[in-house]
Amino acid sequence: DVKVTQSSRYLVKRTGEKVFLExxxxxxxxxxxxxxxxxxxxxxxxxxxxxxKMKEKGDIPEGYSVSREKKERFSLILESASTNQTSMYLCASSSHRIGADGTYEQYFGPGTRLTVT
Amino acid sequence: SQQGEEDPQALSIQEGENATMNCSYKTSINNLQWYRQNSGRGLVHLILIRSNEREKHSGRLRVTLDTSKKSSSLLITASRAADTASYFCATALSFSGNTGKLIFGQGTTLQVKP
Incomplete structure (x- = not known):
């Protein structure tokens, strides 16, 4: 079974803090x-x-950065957290390989609910 | 507007009834996928239909795809209270290459009353 884990289920941070989601x-x-x-x-x-080490911007990259030093780990960084970044953050992974069961099916982690105060 | 738009936004039915959700998209796709999300959790993949397929079944799920109308529907038959969740369609665009990028719709919230 594919398993995607996220470092925290709930996180509370203060405005201006640097936040790492793993x-x-x-x-x-x-x-x-x-x-x-x-x-x-x-x-x-x-x-x-x-x-x-490859990364591409999605639709809303402003205020965020990422790091992928190892294949299994992808980190999201909020350089200076702001209240408008209070949200649920979901990580997902998928394979390049085209298989009989589907192409580009994504597997999701449980999510991190981040609150910035 | 977004690539994937879902209709209705919310649906409430009685246990045993069928639930139908629709998804429309704008550009050429490789495949279309449906996901389910229980409250406060991650998404779980339900079913994938390729652009050259018209209908697919998986248990109580039936998905149709009409590429001429750029639309898909998800039918859940004989619904159960445990089917209460949000359902999302996601499209893999034809030019997304090996990135695996999907475009998600805004979701339909389904409530099944016991």
């Missing part, structure tokens, strides 16, 4: 993604990575 997957997936989810807005892609 995501680890155990299925040797090439692709990893960070989304934020807000009521009425669905899932919005922040950043994604299709290989170690």
């Amino acid at each position: 995501c680890v997957q155990d299925m040797d997936h090439e692709n990893m993604f960070w989304y934020r989810q807000d009521p009425g807005l669905g899932l919005r892609l922040i950043y994604f990575s299709y290989d170690v």
Whole structure:
């Protein structure tokens, strides 16, 4: 079974703090993604990575950065947290490989609910 | 507007009834996927339908795809209270290459009353 884990389920940080959200997957997936989810807005892609040390901006990268030093780990960094970054953050991974069961199925972690006060 | 738009935004039915959710998209796709999210949790993949397929079944789930209308529907038959969740469609665009990038809709919230 694919497992995607996120470092925290709930996190409370103060405005201006540097925040690290960690995501680890155990299925040797090439692709990893960070989304934020807000009521009425669905899932919005922040950043994604299709290989170690490779990263691409998603739809809302402002205020965020990412790091992928190892294949299994993808970190989301809030350089200076602000109240408008209060949200649910979801990490996901997927394989390059086209298989009989599906192409680009994404496996999600449980999410981190971040509150910035 | 977004690539994937879902209709209705919210749906409330009685246990045993069927639930139908619709998804429309704008650009050419490789495949379309449906995911489920229980309250406060991550998403779980339900079913994938490729652009050259018209219908697919998995247990109580039936998905259709009409590429001429750029739309898909998810039917859950004989619904149960445990089906209460949010459902999202996601499209893999034809030009997304190996990045695996998906575009998610805003979701349909389904409530199944016992």
